[in-house]
Amino acid sequence: MGNQVQVIRGMHDVLPSDMPVWNQLEDNYRALVESYGYRQIRTPIVEKTALFKRSVGEATDIVEKEMYTFDDKNGDSLSLRPENTASVVRAVLESGIVNDQLLRLWYCGPMFRHERPQKGRYRQFQQFGAETFGMSGADIESELIFMAARFWKQLGLEDIALQINTLGSNECRVHFRQVLVEYLSDHRSSLDEDSLRRLETNPLRVLDSKNPDMQSLINNAPKLQGSLNQASSEHFSQLKSILDHGGVTYEVNPRLVRGLDYYCHTVFEWVTDSLGSQGTICAGGRYDGLVEQLGGKPSHAAGFAMGCERLISMLVDQNKANMEHPCDIYFSMRGDDAASIGQKLAESLRDHHPNLGLTVHSGGGSFKSQMKKADKSGAKVALILGDSEIESGSIVVKYLREDRPQIEVLQIELAGKLNEIL
Numbered sequence: 001m002g003n004q005v006q007v008i009r010g011m012h013d014v015l016p017s018d019m020p021v022w023n024q025l026e027d028n029y030r031a032l033v034e035s036y037g038y039r040q041i042r043t044p045i046v047e048k049t050a051l052f053k054r055s056v057g058e059a060t061d062i063v064e065k066e067m068y069t070f071d072d073k074n075g076d077s078l079s080l081r082p083e084n085t086a087s088v089v090r091a092v093l094e095s096g097i098v099n100d101q102l103l104r105l106w107y108c109g110p111m112f113r114h115e116r117p118q119k120g121r122y123r124q125f126q127q128f129g130a131e132t133f134g135m136s137g138a139d140i141e142s143e144l145i146f147m148a149a150r151f152w153k154q155l156g157l158e159d160i161a162l163q164i165n166t167l168g169s170n171e172c173r174v175h176f177r178q179v180l181v182e183y184l185s186d187h188r189s190s191l192d193e194d195s196l197r198r199l200e201t202n203p204l205r206v207l208d209s210k211n212p213d214m215q216s217l218i219n220n221a222p223k224l225q226g227s228l229n230q231a232s233s234e235h236f237s238q239l240k241s242i243l244d245h246g247g248v249t250y251e252v253n254p255r256l257v258r259g260l261d262y263y264c265h266t267v268f269e270w271v272t273d274s275l276g277s278q279g280t281i282c283a284g285g286r287y288d289g290l291v292e293q294l295g296g297k298p299s300h301a302a303g304f305a306m307g308c309e310r311l312i313s314m315l316v317d318q319n320k321a322n323m324e325h326p327c328d329i330y331f332s333m334r335g336d337d338a339a340s341i342g343q344k345l346a347e348s349l350r351d352h353h354p355n356l357g358l359t360v361h362s363g364g365g366s367f368k369s370q371m372k373k374a375d376k377s378g379a380k381v382a383l384i385l386g387d388s389e390i391e392s393g394s395i396v397v398k399y400l401r402e403d404r405p406q407i408e409v410l411q412i413e414l415a416g417k418l419n420e421i422l
């Protein structure tokens with residue numbers, strides 16, 4: 001016992017009892033995004049490290065500190081994917097499908113970040129995402145937001161608020177960068193180590209700092225809104241107007257810059273107070289520059305990603321999580337001939353009732369111990385096949401959850417009477 005190999009810190013098994021809520025989440029997500037015309041894409045969980053450096057950005061938390069990076073046997077530097085947007089862009093570029101058409105894509109799968117494990121923050125975690133290509137307007141950004149809003153509604157989740165912001169066009173950001181660098185340089189002595197480094201490499205990132213000591217400096221910093229050109233302002237106004245019309249409430253948070261480098265124009269986050277400090281459950285925005293940055297022709301793009309573990313915590317806390325689905329029937333049997341007759345009978349029940357939850361007892365034991373297992377299975381009824389039933393060609397139906405006397409049914413009539421019995 002003392003010498004067992006254990007799971008890696010910050011990574012988790014999903015045990016059978018956890019599966020119903022995972023299926024609830026995955027089934028709902030798949031059905032929802034497919035209904036909006038999104039098609040699934042799957043990419044490898046390992047990519048060349050350069051992909052993430054060039055997309056997520058060298059001076060981001062993810063690339064600086066959080067990636068699982070290792071050398072392949074032939075010396076290539078590879079990384080477990082910390083997020084999936086970069087991989088999806090690589091895949092649509094490499095396959096050429098980004099040039100063909102307007103694309104609406106979705107994905108689901110594990111991501112890896114070497115962070116300090118805590119509630120809502122793991123080293124392997126699951127994300128659902130959506131990515132779109134070829135659409136320049138605020139209408140696709142609003143579609144992404146409507147889609148997420150509908151997902152929360154379908155799951156029955158409450159206490160989720162939307163924050164939006166605009167980062168403007170690349171030109172706006174160049175202008176803002178200058179203004180910000182001046183301000184930060186004037187306050188050099190108040191900057192922490194990370195921020196000092198970012199002042200040189202990527203000053204906008206300073207605004208994304210989670211360091212509490214930096215917050216007042218950040219709050220007093222010049223705002224990007226002051227650097228927006230007319231086209232950028234209009235784009236943002238249009239988004240707000242579509243959301244207003246569609247009845248989606250939001251807050252404009254001028255401090256929202258997102259922790260990844262590739263965003264422009266709209267960024268958004270869905271946040272909740274109910275999870276403590278790990279309160280962002282979905283984040284996204286527009287990333288028009290990324291396709292070109294990764295070697296393609298300029299292409300419009302927008303998307304989001306959501307953290308499944310945080311959503312599951314909310315489902316559980318708000319009593320909206322699906323519970324384990326109990327089986328319908330527990331089939332217990334005893335005696336030398338029971339297995340051959342019983343298994344055949346069970347198969348014929350399955351022929352007639354394809355979705356029947358039927359667990360057939362295996363491993364012998366007394367009827368008493370079998371009934372304990374039947375009770376634990378959650379089944380509505382137990383079928384009992386012993387020597388006397390085998391002799392008379394019948395089977396006993398025992399009700400486990402209702403106060404009803406047990407009945408005896410002919411084996412050949414069982415399949416036909418099953419709906420009545422259940």
Ligand code: ATP
Nearest residue numbers: 115120121122125259280281282283305306307310
């Ligand atoms: P945070 O500010 O919480 O670190 P982030 O900005 O790093 O989030 P994104 O890269 O935008 O997160 O990922 C999208 C979503 O994935 C997050 O909103 C969150 O729900 C989830 N997520 C991110 N990192 C983790 C993690 N280590 N463990 C669990 N979920 C995560």
Ligand code: MG
Nearest residue numbers: 061062115259
């Ligand atoms: Mg993070």
